Amino acid sequence: MFGRIARPVTLAALAGALTMGTAAAQTNVKIGILGDRSGAYSDISGEGSVVAAKLAVEDFKPEQHGLKVEIVSADHQNKPDVGAAIARQWYDRDAVDMITDGVTSSVALAISQVTKEKNKVFVDTGAGTADLTGPQCTPNTIHWVYDTVALANGTGGAMVKRGGNTWFFLTADYVFGQTLQRDTSAVIAKNGGKVVGSVKTPFPTSDFSSFLLQAQGSGAKVIGLANAGTDTINSIKQAGEFGITEGGQALAGLLVFSSDVHSLGTKVAQGLVLTEPFYWDLNDQTRAFSDRFAKQMKGGSKPTANHAGVYSDVLHYLKAVAELKSTADGAATVAKMKAMPTDDPLFGKGVIRADGRKIHDMYLFEVKKPAESKGEWDLYKKLETIPGDQVFRPLNEGNCPLVKG
Amino acid sequence: MTTIFGVPTQALFGQLLLGLINGSFYAILSLGLAIIFGLLNIINFAHGALYMMGAFVAWMLLTYFGLGYWWALGLAPLVVGAFGIVLERVLIARLYKLDHLYGLLLTFGLALIIQGLFRNQYGVSGLPYAIPAELSGGQRLPFMFLPNYRAWVVVASLTVCIATWLVIEKTKLGAYLRAATENPTLVQAFGVNVPLFLTLTYGFGVALAGFAGVLAAPIYSVNPNMGADIIIVVFAVVVIGGMGSIIGSVITGFALGLVEGLTKVFYPEASATVIFVIMVLVLLVKPAGLFGRTA
Numbered sequence: 001m002f003g004r005i006a007r008p009v010t011l012a013a014l015a016g017a018l019t020m021g022t023a024a025a026q027t028n029v030k031i032g033i034l035g036d037r038s039g040a041y042s043d044i045s046g047e048g049s050v051v052a053a054k055l056a057v058e059d060f061k062p063e064q065h066g067l068k069v070e071i072v073s074a075d076h077q078n079k080p081d082v083g084a085a086i087a088r089q090w091y092d093r094d095a096v097d098m099i100t101d102g103v104t105s106s107v108a109l110a111i112s113q114v115t116k117e118k119n120k121v122f123v124d125t126g127a128g129t130a131d132l133t134g135p136q137c138t139p140n141t142i143h144w145v146y147d148t149v150a151l152a153n154g155t156g157g158a159m160v161k162r163g164g165n166t167w168f169f170l171t172a173d174y175v176f177g178q179t180l181q182r183d184t185s186a187v188i189a190k191n192g193g194k195v196v197g198s199v200k201t202p203f204p205t206s207d208f209s210s211f212l213l214q215a216q217g218s219g220a221k222v223i224g225l226a227n228a229g230t231d232t233i234n235s236i237k238q239a240g241e242f243g244i245t246e247g248g249q250a251l252a253g254l255l256v257f258s259s260d261v262h263s264l265g266t267k268v269a270q271g272l273v274l275t276e277p278f279y280w281d282l283n284d285q286t287r288a289f290s291d292r293f294a295k296q297m298k299g300g301s302k303p304t305a306n307h308a309g310v311y312s313d314v315l316h317y318l319k320a321v322a323e324l325k326s327t328a329d330g331a332a333t334v335a336k337m338k339a340m341p342t343d344d345p346l347f348g349k350g351v352i353r354a355d356g357r358k359i360h361d362m363y364l365f366e367v368k369k370p371a372e373s374k375g376e377w378d379l380y381k382k383l384e385t386i387p388g389d390q391v392f393r394p395l396n397e398g399n400c401p402l403v404k405g
Numbered sequence: 406m407t408t409i410f411g412v413p414t415q416a417l418f419g420q421l422l423l424g425l426i427n428g429s430f431y432a433i434l435s436l437g438l439a440i441i442f443g444l445l446n447i448i449n450f451a452h453g454a455l456y457m458m459g460a461f462v463a464w465m466l467l468t469y470f471g472l473g474y475w476w477a478l479g480l481a482p483l484v485v486g487a488f489g490i491v492l493e494r495v496l497i498a499r500l501y502k503l504d505h506l507y508g509l510l511l512t513f514g515l516a517l518i519i520q521g522l523f524r525n526q527y528g529v530s531g532l533p534y535a536i537p538a539e540l541s542g543g544q545r546l547p548f549m550f551l552p553n554y555r556a557w558v559v560v561a562s563l564t565v566c567i568a569t570w571l572v573i574e575k576t577k578l579g580a581y582l583r584a585a586t587e588n589p590t591l592v593q594a595f596g597v598n599v600p601l602f603l604t605l606t607y608g609f610g611v612a613l614a615g616f617a618g619v620l621a622a623p624i625y626s627v628n629p630n631m632g633a634d635i636i637i638v639v640f641a642v643v644v645i646g647g648m649g650s651i652i653g654s655v656i657t658g659f660a661l662g663l664v665e666g667l668t669k670v671f672y673p674e675a676s677a678t679v680i681f682v683i684m685v686l687v688l689l690v691k692p693a694g695l696f697g698r699t700a
Binding site: 039043200205206207210216217229234238241259260264267299 | 413420427524525531532533535536550624626630631635666669670673
């Protein structure tokens with residue numbers, strides 16, 4: 001799979017060497033989109049992230065800021081060892097300055113460590129684990145879109161307030177599922193609810209019937225789906241088949257992307273409550289971006305929150321590099337990014353905290369009924385806006401070594 | 406309430422039934438593989454991709470032609486079977502005289518290509534395919550809620566498996582087939598068109614995969630990776646049952662579905678690996694598989 005990595009490096013280096021000799025120095029910037037291009041998360045990440053990054057570069061107009069930007073992409077196959085190896089090769093050999101996307105928590109943690117070692121920049125949009133800005137935070141990593149704590153506070157908090165005070169978890173058996181269950185359990189306990197059981201499901205799983213039956217037998221009011229991508233799609237689809245919701249139990253999709261709901265269709269997914277920081281139909285600016293995005297995607301699909309995150313972080317990264325006029329020191333670039341407030345058409349105004357957590361509002365959505373939906377991508381209605389300072393974990397509770405002192 | 410190792414017996418019955426349902430998919434897929442291996446000596450790694458194609462053909466029939474589930478159940482296996490026949494004639498037939506390894510590599514490559522094409526066109530999230538109205542809803546059994554559709558899956562797959570077995574073991578056609586694999590030259594000398602037999606066998610074997618794909622479409626999300634997820638397990642089933650053993654593959658398919666179902670109750674983390682552990686044990690004790698004949 002290494003063959004997929006675009007390698008116009010020598011040319012770029014040559015061009016760089018030539019331009020360096022000439023008058024006003026132009027800064028070369030190389031951005032690597034490292035995501036899942038063929039597996040369970042490739043609709044959330046994949047080609048859409050590359051399209052989003054290109055749109056960001058287009059909007060930034062790098063030539064006006066003395067930058068020359070190149071984008072490369074690769075498939076980490078949701079495997080931490082593959083992700084770390086590509087990151088290492090990119091930094092060492094291919095002169096990549098910054099990696100983004102990084103879907104899949106286990107892979108993200110691996111990329112984050114390599115990035116720190118090489119003093120480059122990693123802005124993660126796709127992974128969930130809040131440990132990226134917790135015990136495993138680094139001066140070179142920013143976590144952009146969402147995390148397990150925010151999802152727990154959003155969906156978990158909302159479900160308990162609606163009376164869902166007993167929970168059973170279906171948990172994807174790797175770092176993401178486990179942190180999501182841990183963080184949601186904390187929110188449930190804080191709001192006076194109780195977790196009555198959980199089952200760890202291998203990742204990925206196609207048949208959830210057995211686990212759903214165990215959840216049904218537990219009598220819990222809420223079945224928490226601590227999984228993502230096709231796992232979530234299959235568990236929701238099969239929950240309908242086994243009459244889970246008709247039996248009075250509610251499903252809580254703790255991480256659901258609009259592409260998942262689109263795949264399920266509103267008939268199956270209706271009534272599902274979920275938390276996302278972005279939806280294509282939020283306002284005029286998100287709609288305009290989504291139209292441009294859809295034109296470049298096969299099948300005209302709308303951007304997910306992850307794609308929006310890639311657009312937004314590439315824009316902010318380029319702003320920081322334009323000010324510094326250098327990409328040499330990754331930690332310094334990240335420090336600059338933290339010092340500058342963020343502002344873009346998709347997430348609005350925000351800040352990046354000392355621990356690397358990007359702060360913006362999140363939204364509680366409910367999936368529309370088929371009768372309310374006016375088109376195949378008309379999926380959500382907004383229930384609530386959860387302010388950024390409430391939905392993310394407080395700075396002093398994450399045990400991030402950068403925050404102490 | 407009576408319990409077994411802390412699990413209520415009632416819940417256990419439910420899990421066993423679910424195991425049987427999953428076993429139906431294993432049985433019908435491993436049956437196709439066993440027929441193809443037994444008669445053609447081809448390790449058909451494209452089987453998973455053709456199973457996925459079956460589900461996609463069902464979706465296409467509904468979306469582009471408005472033909473529902475029952476039409477798909479009949480037509481999709483024909484389409485997949487016809488596609489298989491083309492593959493066999495154009496590519497696979499050239500490999501019969503070579504080592505198994507070449508067939509394996511060719512079909513594995515084909516699987517990757519087919520999956521890649523579908524992934525490129527339809528993405529991985531999957532496409533919605535509803536349970537047919539006649540089979541929606543379910544029965545409230547004393548120990549569980551059994552969706553009607555799942556019950557239908559077991560019935561349909563058992564019927565197809567038994568019918569196939571009967572045709573191969575009890576009819577004249579089946580006898581020709583078995584003879585043709587034993588000694589093709591001699592059978593050809595009696596005036597039987599052996600290459601045609603092999604082509605039709607491959608077509609039938611992959612049509613079974615297409616049939617399983619249609620059965621799976623309403624349960625799982627119809628997505629390009631669905632075959633890749635299941636095919637490795639099915640190969641383990643075939644190896645455990647004994648390569649080429651028709652009845653062995655069916656019995657092992659259902660039995661391993663049950664074992665997997667039980668693992669999901671007692672130690673769910675291992676449910677993705679239990680079949681491979683069994684495979685290792687069987688290979689150590691009985692290298693030809695449980696029902697295999699040693700050459």
